[in-house]
Amino acid sequence: MRSFSALHASRSAAMFSLLCLSALVSLAPTVAQARTQIPNATPALSSPQNKVQTPASEAISAPIAGPLTGPAPIQARPLITDLTLKTLRVGNLSRSYFSERSNHEQPLPLIIAFHGLGSTGSVMSKYTRLTEIAESAGFMVVYPIGTGLNIDARSWNSGACCGYARIHNIDDVGFIRALVKKLVDDGQADASRIYAVGFGNGGMMAYRMTVEAPELIKAVAVVSATLDVDPKLVTQARPVLHIHGTEDPYLPFLGGVPDKPMGSSSSKPLLSVPSQMQLWVKANGANPQANVLNIPDNANDGTSVVQFSYRTATDPEAVVLYQVKGGGMAWPGGAPSADIGGKVTANLDASHVIVDFLGKH
Numbered sequence: 001m002r003s004f005s006a007l008h009a010s011r012s013a014a015m016f017s018l019l020c021l022s023a024l025v026s027l028a029p030t031v032a033q034a035r036t037q038i039p040n041a042t043p044a045l046s047s048p049q050n051k052v053q054t055p056a057s058e059a060i061s062a063p064i065a066g067p068l069t070g071p072a073p074i075q076a077r078p079l080i081t082d083l084t085l086k087t088l089r090v091g092n093l094s095r096s097y098f099s100e101r102s103n104h105e106q107p108l109p110l111i112i113a114f115h116g117l118g119s120t121g122s123v124m125s126k127y128t129r130l131t132e133i134a135e136s137a138g139f140m141v142v143y144p145i146g147t148g149l150n151i152d153a154r155s156w157n158s159g160a161c162c163g164y165a166r167i168h169n170i171d172d173v174g175f176i177r178a179l180v181k182k183l184v185d186d187g188q189a190d191a192s193r194i195y196a197v198g199f200g201n202g203g204m205m206a207y208r209m210t211v212e213a214p215e216l217i218k219a220v221a222v223v224s225a226t227l228d229v230d231p232k233l234v235t236q237a238r239p240v241l242h243i244h245g246t247e248d249p250y251l252p253f254l255g256g257v258p259d260k261p262m263g264s265s266s267s268k269p270l271l272s273v274p275s276q277m278q279l280w281v282k283a284n285g286a287n288p289q290a291n292v293l294n295i296p297d298n299a300n301d302g303t304s305v306v307q308f309s310y311r312t313a314t315d316p317e318a319v320v321l322y323q324v325k326g327g328g329m330a331w332p333g334g335a336p337s338a339d340i341g342g343k344v345t346a347n348l349d350a351s352h353v354i355v356d357f358l359g360k361h
Contacts, residue, residue: 090178098122098143108140109193114202117162118153121145128334133351158204159228162262173212195358196220204228210238219361221354224329226251227276234279239361241320243350244273245327247342277321284318286310299346303327
């Protein structure tokens, strides 16, 4: 597999550059002004005191406290959608995230939304419309920002990938733990309802958080992602939603070595999406036989969607996979991405599907 530097100079940058440019132009003034003030989350690597270490094992083996059934209904709330840049000191780094400008009166269910490789949180919010959709359903959304040398092109250390964060072993798990603690301590987030959502490398980070901090994350939803940690660590029952295109050139649906690697430090073939789903099916004790539903093809855009739902005795949607036939590495229902990532289906709105899934858990 090619090095990250080679990929960054060619494929990954190309896939995300059009998205970043088009989205940033139309961002609200608050975000646009904040963009120039994003602290450099890059430590001076030549200075020993600034090096960031990740513990050899951060896996949590604590048992789950009770079944994940019957959550209280989430109340709708007025739309805020006014994101502002905030910072949080974590070890030797000043980390950044986009969140609501104003505080709210009571703790809310929290969605942690991880942007993709070569992107940032403000772009993800604009591209996916997740903020508006989630807030209207009663959630709070926070967009943490990865690390990297370029303000608008950050990455996450999701295990074997990606980019600057992986090369320098950035403790992103520690960052998210600290961020959640702050939001809970400030009375903004409901500690019992913390959810991880991500796209691409961000989805891989969402999976890592779910595996290594299962006591923190109640459910996870990813788009165009892969499990980037040891599959043997998938042992705790957590609801999972996965959306993936069959023509994704970066993270192939059927696994194997990608045609266009995302900067992984390993040449080991990727696990197929169906195999990953079976890991979560087993962890949840779900029926391995899926209920299959063909989503109506109303878009006539060369794609079609099939839903595979795996149920437990108490949850008919413990594990859900949406297979986007003909779809590429893209957020369904989002703004069109560069065509290097493949087709964006209009037969599915990922943000609505994700928020509905999390609301049931």
